Amino acid sequence: MSLKTRLRAPEILVAPGVYDGLSAHVAAQSGAEAVYLSGASLAYTRFGGPDLGLVGMSEVAEAVAAIRDRVEVPVIVDADTGFGNALNVQRTVRTFERAGANAIQLEDQTLPKRCGHLDGKTLVPTGEMTGKIRAALDARTSEETLIIARTDAIAVEGFEAALARAHAYAEAGADMLFVEALRDQDQMRRAVAELGPRCPLMVNMVEGGKTPAADAAELQALGFDLVIFPGGAVRAIARTLQEYYASLMTHGTNAPFAARMFDFKGLNALIGTPEILARGDSYGDDQ
Numbered sequence: 001m002s003l004k005t006r007l008r009a010p011e012i013l014v015a016p017g018v019y020d021g022l023s024a025h026v027a028a029q030s031g032a033e034a035v036y037l038s039g040a041s042l043a044y045t046r047f048g049g050p051d052l053g054l055v056g057m058s059e060v061a062e063a064v065a066a067i068r069d070r071v072e073v074p075v076i077v078d079a080d081t082g083f084g085n086a087l088n089v090q091r092t093v094r095t096f097e098r099a100g101a102n103a104i105q106l107e108d109q110t111l112p113k114r115c116g117h118l119d120g121k122t123l124v125p126t127g128e129m130t131g132k133i134r135a136a137l138d139a140r141t142s143e144e145t146l147i148i149a150r151t152d153a154i155a156v157e158g159f160e161a162a163l164a165r166a167h168a169y170a171e172a173g174a175d176m177l178f179v180e181a182l183r184d185q186d187q188m189r190r191a192v193a194e195l196g197p198r199c200p201l202m203v204n205m206v207e208g209g210k211t212p213a214a215d216a217a218e219l220q221a222l223g224f225d226l227v228i229f230p231g232g233a234v235r236a237i238a239r240t241l242q243e244y245y246a247s248l249m250t251h252g253t254n255a256p257f258a259a260r261m262f263d264f265k266g267l268n269a270l271i272g273t274p275e276i277l278a279r280g281d282s283y284g285d286d287q
């Protein structure tokens with residue numbers, strides 16, 4: 001089922017954040033119907049750095065291709081600001097679409113952007129962002145590749161301005177709207193009431209971020225169509241890495257950690273090594 005069709009279903013779509021082939025594979029294996037390639041998660045894992053617009057377009061494109069190669073489910077890609085002006089947006093959309101993106105999310109921050117849940121953001125004018133959205137729509141080769149418009153305006157211009165921007169982005173043709181960092185349930189309800197009738201809406205659950213935590217059932221009841229948990233996997237993995245390395249350095253062995261790890265065979269089973277070897281054999285690799 002295409003992402004566009006799935007988003008019309010009454011059940012909210014839960015897209016876990018991923019950042020490489022392994023995380024996407026495990027998410028899909030766990031039942032995720034779509035995955036979200038999070039720019040923040042890519043910055044956290046690949047560079048051990050913050051989400052401040054330091055990751056380049058080609059680096060994201062490489063991650064899209066690696067994920068596309070590993071999973072069948074739709075891949076929603078965080079394209080930050082589109083990495084520049086309308087012409088950069090067109091190159092980004094073409095590159096990500098070719099790499100296998102099913103949806104491309106663009107935001108109205110200035111370049112370099114920063115995580116939507118950090119303070120100190122600045123925005124491009126509404127007219128510049130609507131131009132970028134139109135550029136994105138013109139650049140895609142298939143209408144099945146969705147263009148998601150995100151506004152970071154709540155923290156900069158206030159909630160009413162954020163709604164006005166979202167309306168303008170829908171007018172420009174965005175397939176889905178994302179009002180970043182909604183502050184409370186009231187803003188969540190109003191965003192859905194005002195924008196929901198125009199366009200599918202997504203919501204972002206950042207653990208410890210500016211939007212109050214809610215589960216998928218609550219967000220569905222509020223009227224959202226898609227929820228992302230973009231950085232949750234990295235927050236879980238970072239904790240595990242900390243405990244794992246501390247244990248190894250303390251004990252000089254992984255034995256005390258064994259119950260929390262895959263062994264050699266377990267990891268190979270997870271990533272499908274036996275099946276892949278069998279495929280090689282079927283082409284004569286075993287001779």
Ligand SMILES: C[C@](O)(C(=O)O)[C@H](CC(=O)O)C(=O)O
Pocket residue numbers: 017037038039040041051078114115116117204206230231
């Ligand atoms: C959605 C987001 O753009 C991302 O990069 O995944 C981030 C999430 C995060 O920083 O955890 C965001 O700006 O909300």
